[in-house]
Amino acid sequence: MISPTMAVTTAVRDVASRAEFAQEARLFRFFALLVDLVVLSVITFIVNSVYGVTQPTQGLVIAGSPYSTTVAWPWITLVGILYFTVPEAMFGATPGKAWARVRVVRLDGRPLGLGSVVVRNLLKPIDFLPLLYLLGGLLVLLSAGSQRLGDIAAGTTVVYRHRALQPGATRSSTSTARRVLVGTLIFAVLFTMAFDYFGRPPLVIASMYNEQFGPMHGVRSYELGQPQWSLGQVTYPIRLIEQVGRPTGVYDVCSGSITLDWGWLGGWTAGASGWTCAG
Numbered sequence: 001m002i003s004p005t006m007a008v009t010t011a012v013r014d015v016a017s018r019a020e021f022a023q024e025a026r027l028f029r030f031f032a033l034l035v036d037l038v039v040l041s042v043i044t045f046i047v048n049s050v051y052g053v054t055q056p057t058q059g060l061v062i063a064g065s066p067y068s069t070t071v072a073w074p075w076i077t078l079v080g081i082l083y084f085t086v087p088e089a090m091f092g093a094t095p096g097k098a099w100a101r102v103r104v105v106r107l108d109g110r111p112l113g114l115g116s117v118v119v120r121n122l123l124k125p126i127d128f129l130p131l132l133y134l135l136g137g138l139l140v141l142l143s144a145g146s147q148r149l150g151d152i153a154a155g156t157t158v159v160y161r162h163r164a165l166q167p168g169a170t171r172s173s174t175s176t177a178r179r180v181l182v183g184t185l186i187f188a189v190l191f192t193m194a195f196d197y198f199g200r201p202p203l204v205i206a207s208m209y210n211e212q213f214g215p216m217h218g219v220r221s222y223e224l225g226q227p228q229w230s231l232g233q234v235t236y237p238i239r240l241i242e243q244v245g246r247p248t249g250v251y252d253v254c255s256g257s258i259t260l261d262w263g264w265l266g267g268w269t270a271g272a273s274g275w276t277c278a279g
Contacts, residue, residue: 015107018159022145024160025159025160026140029102031100032102033133034096035099036083039096040079044080046192047071047079048070049267052203053207054211055068056210067211081124081125084121085121089114090172091173092105092170092172103159103170104117104158105157105159112169112171114171117171121150126150127149135149136148136150200267208270218243219240222239222240224236225237225238225239233261233262234259234260235257236258237256240275242277256273256274256275256276259272
């Protein structure tokens with residue numbers, strides 16, 4: 001029978017060993033983060049480009065433009081959290097960690113549970129504060145167990161893959177779960193491609209309206225009708241209120257159509273459009 005004193009001694013020894021293993025993996029943990037940020041940036045760019053609407057940029061003007069095409073920040077945050085949580089819950093590693101051959105484990109040596117993975121990633125946005133992962137990076141360097149804030153809350157850390165070979169030390173998944181993941185990713189890609197063609201045109205028109213660009217220049221409000229589709233082209237009936245000129249406050253009520261043309265590289269762009277006005 002193991003005495004309480006022996007159990008405590010063993011636990012302390014396990015924590016010390018994991019802490020040492022975590023310290024030796026710090027450099028490759030940093031490389032893993034860089035890879036993950038590149039992959040996540042590509043995913044975020046695709047999500048913004050397909051599902052986003054061009055809006056005035058708040059605060060800092062990026063690349064000299066007062067506008068940016070993005071989806072709402074809660075959705076982008078959710079994409080980032082899922083990117084880190086799902087692969088760590090299934091394999092104990094994100095794509096970057098898998099490339100760097102490091103794995104998520106518990107600092108106390110116990111099996112890594114799903115709850116720990118969820119907690120460490122829910123707090124990841126805080127670890128990115130104030131920018132460039134500064135808070136999380138400093139905590140990893142300064143804490144004995146190489147733990148960022150999410151790790152501290154979840155009791156986790158990151159070690160080399162060969163340090164996590166014990167059963168349950170990190171996460172693993174069944175072949176069925178892997179097939180479900182692959183199927184989900186394929187569905188997400190196909191859905192995004194379909195939405196880019198069939199669902200994006202109203203967002204492009206909304207973007208032109210927000211920028212007061214192209215045929216939407218001078219339009220104060222508008223309402224679209226049911227679209228008419230042809231190969232590589234879509235036309236919307238449109239009713240709008242258009243500013244006549246100066247002085248401001250003089251408007252016409254107009255009706256007509258707005259057409260978008262599809263380009264395989266550029267997506268939807270403004271085509272032939274026109275309307276007649278009551279005034």
